[in-house]
Amino acid sequence: MKAFVMREIGSVGFMEKPIPRPGPGDAIVRTTKALICTSDSHTVAGGIGPRENLTLGHEAVGVVHEVGSDVKVFQPGDRVLVGAITPDWGDPAAQNGFPSQSGMALGGFKFANSKDGVFAEYFHVNEADANMAKIPDDISDDLAVYCADMLSTGFMGAEKGNIPIGGTVAVLALGPVGMMAAAGARLRGAGLVIGVESVPQRQDLARTYGVDEIVDFSREDVVERIMELTHGEGVDTAIEALGMDATFQTAIKITKPGGTVSNIGYFGEGEFVRIPRVAWGVGMADQTIATGLCPGGRVRMERLLRVLQAKRLDPTGMTTHEFEFDDMEQAFEVLDKKLDDVIKPLISF
Amino acid sequence: MKAFVMREIGSVGFMEKPIPRPGPGDAIVRTTKALICTSDSHTVAGGIGPRENLTLGHEAVGVVHEVGSDVKVFQPGDRVLVGAITPDWGDPAAQNGFPSQSGMALGGFKFANSKDGVFAEYFHVNEADANMAKIPDDISDDLAVYCADMLSTGFMGAEKGNIPIGGTVAVLALGPVGMMAAAGARLRGAGLVIGVESVPQRQDLARTYGVDEIVDFSREDVVERIMELTHGEGVDTAIEALGMDATFQTAIKITKPGGTVSNIGYFGEGEFVRIPRVAWGVGMADQTIATGLCPGGRVRMERLLRVLQAKRLDPTGMTTHEFEFDDMEQAFEVLDKKLDDVIKPLISF
Amino acid sequence: MKAFVMREIGSVGFMEKPIPRPGPGDAIVRTTKALICTSDSHTVAGGIGPRENLTLGHEAVGVVHEVGSDVKVFQPGDRVLVGAITPDWGDPAAQNGFPSQSGMALGGFKFANSKDGVFAEYFHVNEADANMAKIPDDISDDLAVYCADMLSTGFMGAEKGNIPIGGTVAVLALGPVGMMAAAGARLRGAGLVIGVESVPQRQDLARTYGVDEIVDFSREDVVERIMELTHGEGVDTAIEALGMDATFQTAIKITKPGGTVSNIGYFGEGEFVRIPRVAWGVGMADQTIATGLCPGGRVRMERLLRVLQAKRLDPTGMTTHEFEFDDMEQAFEVLDKKLDDVIKPLISF
Amino acid sequence: MKAFVMREIGSVGFMEKPIPRPGPGDAIVRTTKALICTSDSHTVAGGIGPRENLTLGHEAVGVVHEVGSDVKVFQPGDRVLVGAITPDWGDPAAQNGFPSQSGMALGGFKFANSKDGVFAEYFHVNEADANMAKIPDDISDDLAVYCADMLSTGFMGAEKGNIPIGGTVAVLALGPVGMMAAAGARLRGAGLVIGVESVPQRQDLARTYGVDEIVDFSREDVVERIMELTHGEGVDTAIEALGMDATFQTAIKITKPGGTVSNIGYFGEGEFVRIPRVAWGVGMADQTIATGLCPGGRVRMERLLRVLQAKRLDPTGMTTHEFEFDDMEQAFEVLDKKLDDVIKPLISF
Incomplete structure (x- = not known):
């Protein structure tokens, strides 16, 4: 064959x-x-x-x-x-x-x-x-x-994110798995799904999968904008769907105390993935980092x-x-x- | 005043x-x-x-x-x-x-x-x-x-029901709280929402809130029909939204081993609410009965x-x-x- | 052979x-x-x-x-x-x-x-x-x-009972599985383990497995005594280790709102196992009934x-x-x- | 006053x-x-x-x-x-x-x-x-x-660590909070509690609180020794009780896929706390990092x-x-x- x-x-x-x-x-x-x-x-x-x-x-x-x-x-x-x-x-x-x-x-x-x-x-x-x-x-x-x-991985990001009905979610990077994470967040009842993406076609398609708000990292400060969209609280759940150190750091920064960073990205490079110490509440903010395959x-x-x-x-x-x-x-x-x-x-x- | x-x-x-x-x-x-x-x-x-x-x-x-x-x-x-x-x-x-x-x-x-x-x-x-x-x-x-x-109680029924994305759910009685439980099941990602109800107007309205299949207890055997709809498995989650002994018994019977009966009904009558012993797996089927206010x-x-x-x-x-x-x-x-x-x-x- | x-x-x-x-x-x-x-x-x-x-x-x-x-x-x-x-x-x-x-x-x-x-x-x-x-x-x-x-079943009773460190637990019937449930409760960190049993030898042996207080149902009212031992609150977790309708009812009655009844008893008789309606908070006391094998x-x-x-x-x-x-x-x-x-x-x- | x-x-x-x-x-x-x-x-x-x-x-x-x-x-x-x-x-x-x-x-x-x-x-x-x-x-x-x-923080490390009865736990640093984390691990039913510490008096006292095995980082390679003690599997739960980047990295390395790193250390220094990428399963090993106060x-x-x-x-x-x-x-x-x-x-x- x-x-x-x-x-x-x-x-x-x-x-x-x-x-x-x-x-x-x-x-x-x-x-x-x-x-x-x-x-x-x-x-x-x-x-x-x-x-x-x-x-x-x-x-x-x-x-x-x-x-x-x-x-x-x-x-x-x-x-x-x-x-x-x-x-x-x-x-x-x-x-x-x-x-x-x-x-x-x-x-x-x-x-x-x-x-x-x-x-x-x-x-x-x-x-x-x-x-x-x-x-x-x-x-x-x-x-x-x-x-x-695609569905299995994307949805897992939402499931492990511990999203409450009406909760706020950010999905970092709207590739196909990120789009399905957004769809998964909607399936779990998220009240606000924010997608971070700069490619216009992906932004448009992601909206059809349940992204309510787009943050374009090429035009605006992601942390600032997401804090604004969540009235300064941060999101309940940030789904890292890219697998990059910088994106992971953003995920920590935009997640509220008690919230969850749910990772579905494959981290392919570097010796370390870095947690920004202060934004992480010096390790005491009841934040959880979940991962899975x-x-x-x-x-x-x-x-x-x-x-x-x-x-x-x-x-x-x-x-x-x-x-x-x-x-x-x-x-x-x-x-x-x-x-x-x-x-x-x-x-x- | x-x-x-x-x-x-x-x-x-x-x-x-x-x-x-x-x-x-x-x-x-x-x-x-x-x-x-x-x-x-x-x-x-x-x-x-x-x-x-x-x-x-x-x-x-x-x-x-x-x-x-x-x-x-x-x-x-x-x-x-x-x-x-x-x-x-x-x-x-x-x-x-x-x-x-x-x-x-x-x-x-x-x-x-x-x-x-x-x-x-x-x-x-x-x-x-x-x-x-x-x-x-x-x-x-x-x-x-x-x-x-209405939303808070109905959604709680879904939340406590531990519904997986794509899971099967039955809502027993489609009064306003039952309808919101069905809506809540959809918000949690249920793949099949079955509503049990005999009043046509309620059946129709419930469909707009996410009920996929209606079982009319006045015309068919509820347990038999739900087993048929779930290919003999029973549902992942049964939401009791009426508060009646007979309905509660049905909820136990239609829930699969490992599944959850989530109660949002107010039980107003009788000394006991009865669990059918054999359908309950003689107390060993990993079934959970959840309640809440x-x-x-x-x-x-x-x-x-x-x-x-x-x-x-x-x-x-x-x-x-x-x-x-x-x-x-x-x-x-x-x-x-x-x-x-x-x-x-x-x-x- | x-x-x-x-x-x-x-x-x-x-x-x-x-x-x-x-x-x-x-x-x-x-x-x-x-x-x-x-x-x-x-x-x-x-x-x-x-x-x-x-x-x-x-x-x-x-x-x-x-x-x-x-x-x-x-x-x-x-x-x-x-x-x-x-x-x-x-x-x-x-x-x-x-x-x-x-x-x-x-x-x-x-x-x-x-x-x-x-x-x-x-x-x-x-x-x-x-x-x-x-x-x-x-x-x-x-x-x-x-x-x-014995250990696997008994410990499961404690595990499914959702016992907090320092929590209060009652084990109903101290047969071998009940004794191991008591031992399991201790292993999960229970702060008070109450055993319900009338046979003196079993009472004595159970104390060596971690039972702190014995309630002898042949001499005292179980519900009353357990309420007294818990200052009127009821226990966090009741483990039913017998599989009898009457014992199950007691388990419901002694468990506080928000608590868990964890069943490890095999229910061998009767068409129904009965939940006492009012003690169950008319189905709204955030009480959970867990079961398993x-x-x-x-x-x-x-x-x-x-x-x-x-x-x-x-x-x-x-x-x-x-x-x-x-x-x-x-x-x-x-x-x-x-x-x-x-x-x-x-x-x- | x-x-x-x-x-x-x-x-x-x-x-x-x-x-x-x-x-x-x-x-x-x-x-x-x-x-x-x-x-x-x-x-x-x-x-x-x-x-x-x-x-x-x-x-x-x-x-x-x-x-x-x-x-x-x-x-x-x-x-x-x-x-x-x-x-x-x-x-x-x-x-x-x-x-x-x-x-x-x-x-x-x-x-x-x-x-x-x-x-x-x-x-x-x-x-x-x-x-x-x-x-x-x-x-x-x-x-x-x-x-x-001391008890509240230490025990939280064990509680958030999701320890199964009979599970394996490592506590990194046996200061007073680490000792109470070890005691908490025992209270949750851990079957093996490993303490990492170099000070002899602390090692001795920690044994009285439930540490089964001591790993002295000043004399041996911590990761190697813990892998040996767990037959190459890694622990179910690692409790970081120090708040240092190097210790945190060790916690990730010794935790099995599906396990939990539970942090109770206060991270007081540095811009970042670093996750070792490969040991972390490139973000896909179903490992969880929990934190709390x-x-x-x-x-x-x-x-x-x-x-x-x-x-x-x-x-x-x-x-x-x-x-x-x-x-x-x-x-x-x-x-x-x-x-x-x-x-x-x-x-x-």
Whole structure:
């Protein structure tokens, strides 16, 4: 089968690989749709270290091709959504309530990391009964594929942010995950969702996902403006959706005593992420910093699909580009170089 | 001043009372709008015991008339919303996280219970800085008055129900508080909100507040139908919004293992409320039964006002009737006897 | 091998069975020590319905005899503790945070319920890597075996009871699980642990596990006495450790507004368990009723073993009787008929 | 009356001040015992900015001298404990669940900060009914005074650390607050409490408060040793009880994915507190950083007194020195300069 791989750091391309075979609890899925993620770019740039001929991609849906002998819930032909994170559910970290950390820190992140990813004609799913969900007939593949990572990660930012109904929330950076964090804040009942972003197209799209107020960091002082919007109080919850030291510092500064900074950004650079000491209340302001990795699992995926089915949200507005799998190199370049105001490129197989 | 009182059990009417005077931390509010609540009827029927010439009513907004010497946040002329529940914030129960229970069980419920209520030209507010909120200019009195009890109680049902994003929720009985519980479930991100109700007008209105599916108990078996709608799983959260033994039993039966029954109904009759033993998993199904009393306080009211200001919800669709304060007897009768498909009667002062 | 079985309702005895074989993820354990539980008696009496030649018992430790091909953590010869509850960790209920409910309500309870139990020379463990724990060298089998159910269930009662440091707790009935609930309350920092019990030997032993005050229901009014001990406030947490309607009602009555009734009793009789309406604050006193089933799993077992290893507690004081496996019939009768002030009979294999 | 004050930054001494008078809800307490805190030294050194003739001290007990007209719970002659933090309970932050932040970040910290402290013959208590607790007859002043700050802050570190029964905890720095954090970890049921400390006397005393293992940072690598003690997993909870950038970094490094870093240290220096990026799981390891300020209030103080009354703990082992109030300058110097292996100096009035 055809697979789109990271040959080595800095180099991508197609190669031929054998169709994978399932272990007793596993499934093989024939890919139908996939999304490219900025973290695919990070991986190729060396963000998780060297890899050789590793199939890229972690956001995909497809049709079950083959199942192992112990798989009970799924059978060949089922349309399925697979979480970007596929935990080992019996692992101690999962028993402790943190399945995304199963095996090791971030250990649930297997696709395009510890095993081949989903940018191939077929891909392998561990613990299939626990890590896949059937896609309802009224949900298209183009829609469902957003659950794998975008909704799951974005919503997690809101969930871990401990937002009260009517609470105030700021989302720092309105990339696709930030937009879904804003949508998640709305889903949790936030009364004011502030988005920090300078790109006009992203500002506009984010408004459709529930951002009430935009703060453009290229034109105004973010801390000052957010304090003004919250009558000097600061927000209940700041969601860091970029993964930059400066943004993280802003998140601390705009969060009220007793509030939560919820991080969904991947911090890719530097030895340290810095907490501004005084704004942090010298470590005594009852502020909480929460972090996490995209939740996976059948239950999570079913709940996200239910959100789509109930039409609470339409993430396909983020699909700015569509490509055939054969044009994957071009698709990858578009996202990698942020061409044409790209948000998410959708790949058809 | 004119006050609408419960003369004794079973008897209501107007009487003249002196305008109340504030203690150092208190305020006197000139009433502008109020809502009648079915619990006013319960009170008159003797639900909380005998009372003599007690002013009725606990849902009101108005204009500050006078403040005590220690009041810092408000001044005469401010348009204010006052929570139906006005806790003593320094009380042990409040320190313990349960202000509505300050002083004694349900002790935060003072209006028309332990002191005169709001159906008068003026009413008294204890700990004014903590128990009132300024109404923003863009929120009308007719709208704001719904925060005092309806939104606060209904939303609490959702909040205590521990609803996950995309979760399944059933609301049992779609009176005004049940409708707001459904709205609250939507605000928390529920993926499926099922309402149980037989009155067509209420069914229709509830759909506008976020009920996805209606189960009509007069036409179908509620447990069977909800199990069908949830593919045999039961709901994550059942909100009991009626306060009846039979409804409570249904709530237990339709809630999945690990789920929550969240009660916002006032149970007014019988020695016991009964848990069906086997459906309850013989006491071992990780099911939780949560209860509570309408949260009050400035912070709560400000958050609810923010929900209205952000146009997440318009509760005025529940205003089926409007009366002048002079016609209070007629208004009271309409709600007491459930005439003309009444939901909430709004009173203008 | 020799197995001690329930032949049918009301009848027990030995029979010969083949040594079980493991599936890929399973293990076979050679039993060394086991405890008999009152729920074994309930099962024989028909509490979970008819069974035929079902091996009894769910509390055991032993030595790994054989492992399946996918087992990574354990190997033959390892001394192991096995939780009484052995969940399917990938199941939706487990993903939702309630592994004991995997498969169905109470579905993690497999031993002597949906498969053969541990009163045999060998027994089978599903998902062995997730459901067993190695016993440290300095912990004897006689000690470790108490973790399987007694510590796990009793401590859960305290954990779900939401006990604050210095809080007040009442444990209703001081059988072995109640004693461990009291010990759990102490482990969570309770400032006052009240035990309700009439049997002198149990009263005495319970004091060694952390009960500060005994209330003897045969001599005094429990509600009155507990109100006196708590200066009229009621307790923060009442742990129901018996599973009787009357005891449950007492639990509601002695719990303060905002407090928690935490149930660990198995309710075996009656159509209903009854909540006293007025004492329950008519459903509005912010009281919570929590329930659960003994947590299982490697992480849980390792933590319980650590409690023993650190000598925080010595549950072997509950071992009132010791028997060889050959004398199992006699042992079973002693517990079944509550002879000789029995608390827990320990069986050696 | 005589008061021990900070004249200006760097200078302390006695001065005469009038006995304070209570407002309607306040009380005046005649001081009997007080403890000096290292934060008194920080204040004198300029840690919270310049102050002029500010009475120092925030840990004290005494006898009620006078109460305001609205005080209901206390009367002159009552022996009372006063929390170091005396919140405004009606304030928005308190309503939001964070009374220590009432008024502003850290706003509940009034003594020797925004008003005169307790190192005087008499001191003033705001909202007396809410901020004081009666001392039971069987608790001496010498004992009770430890609740005001030491127990409340230390235990908070454990409470916010989300410690499971049998969990693993490391406390970084075993000063008096760190020792009480260790004691708090034991009270929450920790199965392994590791203390990091180099001073032999503190190591020894900490063992009596529940530290199971000592790691001496002057002799061994802390991260390496704690990883060894936790079999490579890291701890469930790290409590930072020093307030230093390097210690905070260690806390992040030794905490497992899904674990909690709970801060009770006052960070007095530097623009930033630094999170080591990779050890923090690049912001995605489900690790939480919790912070807080000593909880105050009557309910808190009553619970802490109950812990002492039940003899769960005896903090007087930390009283290394005793002085009369007349010798306050000498006492202050002993703590300020850390003479004679001082831990806590107790002052008698």
